[in-house]
Amino acid sequence: MKKQARILLFILSALLIAVYFLPIWEITLDAPQYPEGLGFDIWINKMTGDLKTVNGLNHYIGMKTIEPDSIKELSLMPYLLALLIAGGIITAMLNKKLMLYLWSGIFVLFGIAGAVDFYIWEYDYGHNLNSMAAIKVPGMTYQPPLIGSKELLNFTAYSYPSTGGYILIFAGLISVLLVFYEFKFNKVIKSV
Amino acid sequence: MKQRILLIAVLAAVISGAGFISGCGTKKTKGPLIESDAPNKVYVEPGKFDEFYSFVSGGFSGQMAVYGLPSCRLLKVIPVFSQNPENGYGYSEETKPMLMTSYGFIPWDDSHHAELSMKDGVPDGKWVFINGNNTPRIARIDLTTFKTVEIIEIPNSAGNHSSPFTTTNSEYVIAGTRFSVPIENKDVPISSYKDNFKGVLSFVKVEPSSGDMSIAFQLITPGFDYDLSHSGKGPSNDWFFFSCYNSEQAYTLLEVNASQKDKDYILAVNWKKIEELVKQGKGTVKPASYAHNKLSEKTHTVTSEMLKSVRMLKPEDVKGAMYYMPCPKSPHGADVDPSGEYIVGGGKLSTVIPVFSFSKMIKAIEGNQFEGEVEGIPVLKYESVLSGEVKEPGLGPLHTEFDDKGFAYTSLFVSSEIIKWKLDTKEIVDRMPAYYSVGHIMIPGGDSRKPWGKYLLIMNKITKDRFLPTGPELAQSAQLIDISGDKMKLLLDFPTVGEPHYAQALPADLISKNQVKIFKLEDNQHPYALKSEKDARVERKGNEVHAYISSIRSHLTPDNIEGIKTGDVVYFHITNLEQDWDIPHGFTIMGNDNSELLVMPGETCTIKWTAKEPGIYPFYCTDFCSALHQEMQGYLRVSGKDSKAPITFNSNK
Numbered sequence: 001m002k003k004q005a006r007i008l009l010f011i012l013s014a015l016l017i018a019v020y021f022l023p024i025w026e027i028t029l030d031a032p033q034y035p036e037g038l039g040f041d042i043w044i045n046k047m048t049g050d051l052k053t054v055n056g057l058n059h060y061i062g063m064k065t066i067e068p069d070s071i072k073e074l075s076l077m078p079y080l081l082a083l084l085i086a087g088g089i090i091t092a093m094l095n096k097k098l099m100l101y102l103w104s105g106i107f108v109l110f111g112i113a114g115a116v117d118f119y120i121w122e123y124d125y126g127h128n129l130n131s132m133a134a135i136k137v138p139g140m141t142y143q144p145p146l147i148g149s150k151e152l153l154n155f156t157a158y159s160y161p162s163t164g165g166y167i168l169i170f171a172g173l174i175s176v177l178l179v180f181y182e183f184k185f186n187k188v189i190k191s192v
Numbered sequence: 193m194k195q196r197i198l199l200i201a202v203l204a205a206v207i208s209g210a211g212f213i214s215g216c217g218t219k220k221t222k223g224p225l226i227e228s229d230a231p232n233k234v235y236v237e238p239g240k241f242d243e244f245y246s247f248v249s250g251g252f253s254g255q256m257a258v259y260g261l262p263s264c265r266l267l268k269v270i271p272v273f274s275q276n277p278e279n280g281y282g283y284s285e286e287t288k289p290m291l292m293t294s295y296g297f298i299p300w301d302d303s304h305h306a307e308l309s310m311k312d313g314v315p316d317g318k319w320v321f322i323n324g325n326n327t328p329r330i331a332r333i334d335l336t337t338f339k340t341v342e343i344i345e346i347p348n349s350a351g352n353h354s355s356p357f358t359t360t361n362s363e364y365v366i367a368g369t370r371f372s373v374p375i376e377n378k379d380v381p382i383s384s385y386k387d388n389f390k391g392v393l394s395f396v397k398v399e400p401s402s403g404d405m406s407i408a409f410q411l412i413t414p415g416f417d418y419d420l421s422h423s424g425k426g427p428s429n430d431w432f433f434f435s436c437y438n439s440e441q442a443y444t445l446l447e448v449n450a451s452q453k454d455k456d457y458i459l460a461v462n463w464k465k466i467e468e469l470v471k472q473g474k475g476t477v478k479p480a481s482y483a484h485n486k487l488s489e490k491t492h493t494v495t496s497e498m499l500k501s502v503r504m505l506k507p508e509d510v511k512g513a514m515y516y517m518p519c520p521k522s523p524h525g526a527d528v529d530p531s532g533e534y535i536v537g538g539g540k541l542s543t544v545i546p547v548f549s550f551s552k553m554i555k556a557i558e559g560n561q562f563e564g565e566v567e568g569i570p571v572l573k574y575e576s577v578l579s580g581e582v583k584e585p586g587l588g589p590l591h592t593e594f595d596d597k598g599f600a601y602t603s604l605f606v607s608s609e610i611i612k613w614k615l616d617t618k619e620i621v622d623r624m625p626a627y628y629s630v631g632h633i634m635i636p637g638g639d640s641r642k643p644w645g646k647y648l649l650i651m652n653k654i655t656k657d658r659f660l661p662t663g664p665e666l667a668q669s670a671q672l673i674d675i676s677g678d679k680m681k682l683l684l685d686f687p688t689v690g691e692p693h694y695a696q697a698l699p700a701d702l703i704s705k706n707q708v709k710i711f712k713l714e715d716n717q718h719p720y721a722l723k724s725e726k727d728a729r730v731e732r733k734g735n736e737v738h739a740y741i742s743s744i745r746s747h748l749t750p751d752n753i754e755g756i757k758t759g760d761v762v763y764f765h766i767t768n769l770e771q772d773w774d775i776p777h778g779f780t781i782m783g784n785d786n787s788e789l790l791v792m793p794g795e796t797c798t799i800k801w802t803a804k805e806p807g808i809y810p811f812y813c814t815d816f817c818s819a820l821h822q823e824m825q826g827y828l829r830v831s832g833k834d835s836k837a838p839i840t841f842n843s844n845k
Contacts, residue, residue, distance in 0.1 A: 036773065050772075052771050052772075053771065053772045056744065056745060056770070056772065060745075060746075060819070060820070134746075134820055134823075135819070
């Protein structure tokens with residue numbers, strides 16, 4: 001691996017440590033009677049924000065209560081991230097191109113798996129509603145968007161990455177670029 | 193033809209003559225021209241905030257009204273001395289103790305003057321104090337929750353009018369008596385006034401961080417009526433000035449008998465010196481009986497205790513700390529300018545406004561410029577302490593406030609107007625009629641070291657034709673005046689809560705940023721609080737039943753209660769489990785001979801109810817909290833006295 005690539009890989013892995021200390025994703029709910037805003041943040045190991053209020057409002061439409069303690073991903077993710085960081089540092093130290101390709105591949109896979117898992121979780125919460133719910137709008141379900149905005153009754157729901165999330169996406173993209181760079185570099189050397 | 197013309201000419205002359213005469217006689221001006229930009233100056237766009245909070249006393253309503261300036265919109269009526277069935281103040285088990293006194297529970301009082309707590313002579317936005325006139329008390333309101341958090345009764349006092357006024361760092365808040373009475377109230381003939389009746393000035397200590405009040409000492413004074421007072425500032429910081437009338441010491445038909453003397457007094461009290469003397473042990477601790485009531489933020493409950501003694505000082509104990517300054521005539525206001533040098537006396541029957549000079553007063557004391565004494569207290573020579581007089585102000589000067597540009601504004605009750613005059617030259621620069629009969633006036637920071645100026649609020653006693661009539665009992669009113677320019681400009685008239693006497697105002701962001709939005713449920717230490725719906729229950733303790741009910745959108749838990757017997761005294765302890773902004777829940781039950789409860793998020797409140805007859809009694813949430821508020825209800829079943837059925841409670845069984 002080229003020296004710069006190794007250094008960059010090292011920096012990226014170190015940067016990923018920040019994800020332990022920053023929120024990854026934020027869900028915001030906008031409604032006329034909430035001029036002060038309403039929402040919650042998803043971190044690597046917890047959820048913060050107006051969960052109590054959101055759960056209180058959700059009970060009218062029969063949505064399950066969001067209980068961070070019972071969401072397994074929040075206990076698992078810190079370890080997965082640790083593996084990723086360790087993997088990146090080891091790859092940089094061992095200087096093996098194949099390891100880089102593997103590491104980047106796993107990183108991207110984690111990202112895709114995360115997105116899919118999030119979608120499934122959102123689908124479950126939005127569709128499996130309590131049949132005794134007070135407010136029933138025929139045909140209406142409440143799956144928040146994976147990314148973007150959507151109108152749900154009197155609320156507009158926004159789902160976007162937060163700082164930690166952007167770091168993950170950025171690191172993932174850079175790791176893919178690194179792969180291409182190394183691959184091309186390899187090719188160039190071979191051709192010479 | 194000529195006759196016809198003559199007839200027409202005569203008729204025309206007669207008609208125009210009559211018109212001229214009638215027009216001349218009653219030229220009624222409807223008042224000063226309203227400036228064309230007045231609407232813009234008072235219009236606050238929907239969604240935007242006012243510049244100032246103003247705290248206006250409710251007078252005989254017993255409450256404190258909060259208005260936003262310049263829109264003059266009523267933001268809130270804070271219940272202080274009167275019960276408020278709207279939210280359960282004075283009715284709930286937690287707040288009833290706030291209205292306890294040595295005379296028992298009192299559901300009303302007359303509250304005259306608001307005073308903001310100060311630091312360095314400038315309002316600090318922590319508390320606002322207000323007096324109870326009839327049952328002498330001072331109340332403290334917390335400006336983060338807009339709740340009355342403490343009331344202390346003042347013993348040995350009657351007519352707590354000259355109250356509450358603060359020293360520049362709110363070390364003390366003062367209470368003075370309007371009605372002299374025998375100290376240690378005893379059975380004596382009223383005609384023994386001159387011998388037995390005394391005035392009392394109380395210095396209530398305010399603890400700097402908690403605001404807790406206690407009576408540090410009381411000063412017994414000659415039997416005059418102590419009307420108003422204000423603290424000195426800057427050079428006069430250690431002094432307090434009290435206006436007093438009825439130096440004639442009349443006790444009947446004061447209207448005539450207390451208006452005989454040409455001059456009454458302003459009493460100057462060096463409280464700093466007295467504080468020192470008290471530390472050295474001066475004065476005697478006498479028995480007294482007075483209530484001290486405090487709200488705990490943690491338990492949301494008021495505890496009331498009866499205090500048993502108070503330290504009293506006589507004038508001979510504090511020689512050199514009290515001086516009388518002669519003041520024409522039956523003065524009302526004793527107002528100190530921002531620099532602390534000028535003390536303005538508002539002599540209501542006087543034809544001039546006397547302005548005293550603090551520096552001259554100190555020189556006169558040092559130079560023994562006395563013209564006599566009252567019960568051992570030296571009386572300084574009028575000319576020796578006078579800075580000057582404002583001549584021909586109008587009739588009935590009452591009260592003076594100050595702006596940030598060296599001007600003073602005085603209200604004239606009888607001639608129903610306000611004058612603006614220059615402090616140093618005593619020259620009147622402007623006058624404006626008041627509609628009608630203005631009493632007190634207020635400028636934001638107008639009694640502080642650094643007035644914010646900009647607006648003048650005048651509070652009127654007679655309304656008559658200013659608003660749409662509403663039967664014989666009309667609201668009193670206030671008027672907002674723009675004082676930012678050289679001439680005063682009338683902006684707005686508005687009817688007020690109760691009878692506004694004095695008021696205080698400060699820039700909104702001094703307190704708007706500190707507002708409590710919800711009470712944290714985890715901090716709630718009320719003995720009957722619920723932390724979760726799961727703990728909601730009903731328990732029997734003999735013939736007392738305690739219902740721990742939780743309220744959250746949109747249900748009360750439990751909402752089916754059975755096993756209550758006739759004769760049971762039921763305490764409904766409602767905890768609002770919400771932690772969301774502006775979501776209160778209310779509570780009441782059929783047959784409630786109390787008021788409703790309004791419970792804020794995270795708070796617990798209790799209402800007492802007696803089961804009188806067997807039957808089914810619905811209860812419900814009284815504050816529209818959610819789309820399904822109408823569904824927020826429950827049933828309570830009362831069985832006969834001898835019923836053996838146990839208490840049962842549930843929700844959704």
